[in-house]
Structures are given as C-alpha cells and as structure tokens.
Amino acid sequence: MIDTTTILLKSIISALLKELFGDHDILIDLQETRKEFKGNVTLVVFPFLKISKLSPEATGDLIGSRLLERSEEVKTYNVVRGFLNLTLTDQVITKIFDEIKRTNDFGLKKLDSSLPSAMIEYSSPNTNKPLHLGHIRNNLLGDSISRIVKSSGRNVIQVQIINDRGVHICKSMWAWKKFGDGETPKTSGIKGDHLVGKYYVLFDKEYKRQINESILNGTDLEEAKKTVPCILEVQKMLLDWESGDSETVELWTKMNTWVYSGFEKTYERLGIVFDKNYYESETYILGKKDIKGGLESGVFYRKPDNSVWIDLSSEGLDEKIVLRKDGSSVYITQDIGTAIQRFKDFEIDSLTYVVGNEQDYHFRVLFLILEKLGYDWAKKMRHLSYGMVDLPTGKMKSREGKVVDADDLMDEMESAAKEMSIELGKSQSFNDSESEKLNKVLGHGALKYFILKVDPKKKMIFNPEESIDFNGNTGPFLQYTHARISSLINKSGSQVDYDWDQFELNEKERNLIILISKFPQRIKAAASDLNPSIIAAHLYELARGFNGFYQQHSVLNAETASIAAFRLDLCKEVAAVLNSGLYLLGIQAPKKM
RNA sequence: GGUUCCGUAGCUCAGCUGGAUAGAGCAUCUGCCUUCUAAGCAGACGGUCGCGCGUUCGAAUCGCGCCGGAAUCACCA
Incomplete structure (x- = not known):
C-alpha cells in the first residue's frame, strides 16, 4: 500500500543520490507530509547538504526535478526550506485504491492457526466490591488489545484471575454475619457485587470505630490496627477458611456466588468476555514447588530463619522474598506458579498482563525470576502498564465509597x-x-x-x-x-x-x-x-x-x-x-x- | 532517600526512533441546514512545550542538573 510505494521511492531516490553525489551512507528519511503542506511524502534533504554542497532549497530542487523525470510515481514536488514534498500521481493512488477495494476486511488479518496463541490477562477483580472506573479502563484495554492482536493474525486467549480469597473477602463476610441479618441480593434487590461491597464498607466503618475506641483506651494507632477484635476475628476467619471449616467455606461460597453473578452482568454490558477464569483459591498454592526447584538450581537461597529469597541486586533491584519462614506463599509465589501453569494449560508463546502501573516493580521482578528459572517464554511476557484513573479529589477509594461505580457510569452514559x-x-x-x-x-x-x-x-x-x-x-x-x-x-x-x-x-x-x-x-x-x-x-x-x-x-x-x-x-x-x-x-x- | 513514570492552550488530550510555522476536541466568538443525517462543516481567539544548561545544521522530542506531581521500594494482594 502506501508503505510499499514509500519503499519503492526510497530505492529510486537512493540510486539517484548515488548518481548525483557519489557514494554515501546517509539514511534516506522519507516521512508522511504534514497536513499543512502540499504533498504526500516528504524527503528531508538536510542530511544531504554536505554531499550536495548546495543550499537546502537547491538540493531539494535538484532531487525533485530529477525524480519527476525519472519516476512514474511522482506527479509534482515543492520545496519548503529543507523539505522536498512529493505529490504522488493519480496512477499510484488509484492503484492503491483498487488494492483496497479488492481486499475483504481491509486491515484485519485472518487467523493464522499455525501461529501459537497469545494469552492476555485482564480485569482480575477482588470479590469484595463491585467494579469501578479503574476496572473499566483495565477491561477496555484488555478487550481492545485482544481484538487488535487477534486481527493481526494470532489467536488470543483472554483470561482473568479472580481474587476470591484472602482477608478482603473475609472482611465482607464478617460484616455480613454481624450486621447482615440474612440479607441476600433477592431479599434486598441489590445486585450481588454491590451487596457484598456494602458490607466491605460496613466492615471498614466498624474497624475504624474500634480503632478509635482502642486509642481512647490508651493503645497506640499501629497496635490498635492489629489488635482490635474485628480484625482478629477476620484473621481467624481466614484461617478457618484455609483449614476448610465448613461453615466458613459455605458463607464464602455463597457470597462469592453473589459477586460473580453481579460481575457477569457488568461484563455483559461492557461487552467483555473471557475464555477462562482462574481463581486464586485454586492457584494460591501453585508456585511452591517451583521455588523448591529454583532452590536446587541455585536461583534462590535460604536465609537462616528458613525464608527463601532471590537476590536481584545485580539487575538493579533488591532482594525479594519468595517464601515466608513458615513456608507459606507470598503474592509473587502464586504469580510464578500461575504463569508456569498457564503455559502448561495452553499452547501459548506469550503472556501479557493488563495491570496498573503501581505494579511495575512487581512485574519486573516476576519476569526476571521466570527468566532465571530458565523459561525461554519469559522473554515474551509483557506488562501493559496503564495509568490510574483519578478523581479531581485524588485517588478512588472503595473503602471510603469514593469511587465511580461501573454500573452507575454506564447508566449515566445511556441516559x-x-x-x-x-x-x-x-x-x-x-x-x-x-x-x-x-x-x-x-x-x-x-x-x-x-x-x-x-x-x-x-x-x-x-x-x-x-x-x-x-x-x-x-x-x-x-x-x-x-x-x-x-x-x-x-x-x-x-x-x-x-x-x-x-x-x-x-x-x-x-x-x-x-x-x-x-x-x-x-x-x-x-x-x-x-x-x-x-x-x-x-x-x-x-x-x-x-x-x-x-x-x-x-x-x-x-x-x-x-x-x-x-x-x-x-x-x-x-x-x-x-x-x-x-x-x-x-x-x-x-x-x- | 533509591528507582520508575509524568509536567504541551483555561480544561481534556495528540505530537516524542531529533526535522517545517507545536496540532485536535471542549469552552468563548463568527459564518453555513427549501440538494446525500448540523452528533456536521468553515473560520477566529488561545502556547516562555515546568525551568536551566548541553549535544546538533536543527530539540517539545536526546543527555545532564534543578522545580513540581505520582507510583513503588511489604514476610499486603
């Protein structure tokens, strides 16, 4: 198309320059003519002044006039300072148009099934609150990038990892038990994710209340944050969940189910789809055995307290813990395991994470670790690091209810x-x-x-x-x-x-x-x-x-x-x-x- | 404090592998619907490209140093 024309012109110009000024190794800079000037492609002639020994105008003129004689592609030219603007002939342009007309779905490539798939992870919500504007940016980017990569001919596997486990959901569970009075999406008419979010906010209120109370009794802030009854009960809940306590697991399942059906509605409205959902409750154990392997091969080392680390200081980063002294996982342990698992689950050769730029450091570390563990696909991992969506008043904070809710926003846009x-x-x-x-x-x-x-x-x-x-x-x-x-x-x-x-x-x-x-x-x-x-x-x-x-x-x-x-x-x-x-x-x- | 990212018109953003007179939209103002959709078109107004120095024929773009903002540097996820 236009770029093949440009390539053709480049070779013609290159031959011409050799003829005019002799051998040289100066790069030919052909660019799109800017809108405010006449022409289609522009040759920047400044670099040739030293071999032409002429003024910019004269050099442009000389090249332009010769080009006009010699090439069927160039209709007219004009020189503005050191810029030679070439106007292409109708012949070239109509040929391009014929080619466009002949092509179905111009610009979109057909799927090439011989190429390996690309996996793109996006959304990855926590199940303790509804989606907000930040998730919308994430989702739209993930969805659009998936479409774009697909239309460049590669199959894309769209995945999310649902953060369904951890203290955050326990907080909602605790508040629901305490204040919920058996409320459900059905009885309240509230969308499931919003209902669970409501209890997350309620927990935070109660937590703050208890902290203040404790401070009044003479405890200092940091101490109060850790010792107030509600937070202790939440931590107990997490342990109960991990040990499979049936009542806790049941409540957890119930509330997560509410959230999923809420998410589903929001995704559907947004037009977002996934080929596979990963759940953190299933993946959080992954990674430990990979750490073991890395210990044996010397990628990691064990500290006297039995915790496991990697030293990335030669890469300009710090030391990073990958297993706690009690042998339990940290965030990055799971991500290591999950990444490895995904390359087993699917025939993919690349993995792209759509995650906010607050996690830039995390992904640098993650990619480095995987590379050091010897996975050659690690080089093809990418982090689509996007900027936060802030409000004029600052960051969005769901705990404080300072968010632009995704469902509300779509309602507003429709009306x-x-x-x-x-x-x-x-x-x-x-x-x-x-x-x-x-x-x-x-x-x-x-x-x-x-x-x-x-x-x-x-x-x-x-x-x-x-x-x-x-x-x-x-x-x-x-x-x-x-x-x-x-x-x-x-x-x-x-x-x-x-x-x-x-x-x-x-x-x-x-x-x-x-x-x-x-x-x-x-x-x-x-x-x-x-x-x-x-x-x-x-x-x-x-x-x-x-x-x-x-x-x-x-x-x-x-x-x-x-x-x-x-x-x-x-x-x-x-x-x-x-x-x-x-x-x-x-x-x-x-x-x- | 270390690292990374950002700073362009009143506002929201393009332009950044160095190239022309720094472009759009919103807002403000002026024109254009008895011919194909006026959610449009044409125009006006609006800029020390955060500041300084350097590299270069040429810097919003590259380098260094300041100033201002953000993120991160958790045995949180």
Missing part, C-alpha cells in the same frame, strides 16, 4: 445519550426498543472511546461532574460518520462502471485514499505497542477527513455518473475502516442514528 438524541430531535424515527438499543450503543461508544483514545501509559483524571462529550473527538462522532455513510449507501441506486481515465481525483479524495491505506500500519503499531489509542487517533483523522469531503462534494449527485460511482466506492471503504476500527475498540457502528 446522557437519550437526552442528547431527544434534544437533537433524532428519536422520532425510531421505536422505543430501537432507540433504547441505540442509546446504549452511543452511550457505551462515548465511554469506551473516551477511555481508549488516551495513551494507556498516562494517568487520567475523570471528573464525574462533567459528563463525557458526544461532540468533537468522541465515539459518537465516529459512529455518526459511519451512520451518515450507511445512509448514503442505502440511498444509492445502481452504479455505472468507471475507468480511472474518466476523471481526476480531487485533493480530498486523494487524501482519503491515502488515509485508508495507512490503516494496516496503524493496527500493527497498536499491536506492538499495546496501544489502542493509535487506532482511535487514526479513526478520528479519517472521520474528520471524510466529513470535510462530504461537505464540499456531493456523492450521489456528483458531476458525472463515473465520479458518483467512484465516490460511493470511496465512501464504502471509509465506512468499512470506521466499522473495523471501532470494532477493534469494542465499539459498535450503527447504520442509522
């Missing part, structure tokens, strides 16, 4: 979409169930695009007071552009055949074709950087380009029947890329809105 469509007078042409469906699609589109258009690495601040936009660089703008084109296609009758020599392309058409042709490169970049925002930015540029074209040129009533037929084809390809690109972001593209 905002509804208000918007009523305000714009668009709702008349739909019946109730149609507009309800559409409002969901648009509200979710706005939310997903809002999150995914920003670079995952960067933290983002979400202000619940200001609602997410539906105008400008937004999901609904892309959806709208798609709907507009769909409507055009719908209205078009039968089209004539056209030949490229029957008309010339205008500037907007040329640019649209080039933009479309860049879609595959963008997907490739998004896959290798684990960055969906590259797709988002490309779709926005395309939609903006299309709307400019649409405003200025009529499609169905074009100057000639041939032009009309070509423009309709062009519209179809724009719509196809919008549709595919939105799909990669997990956003639906409506045909009407």
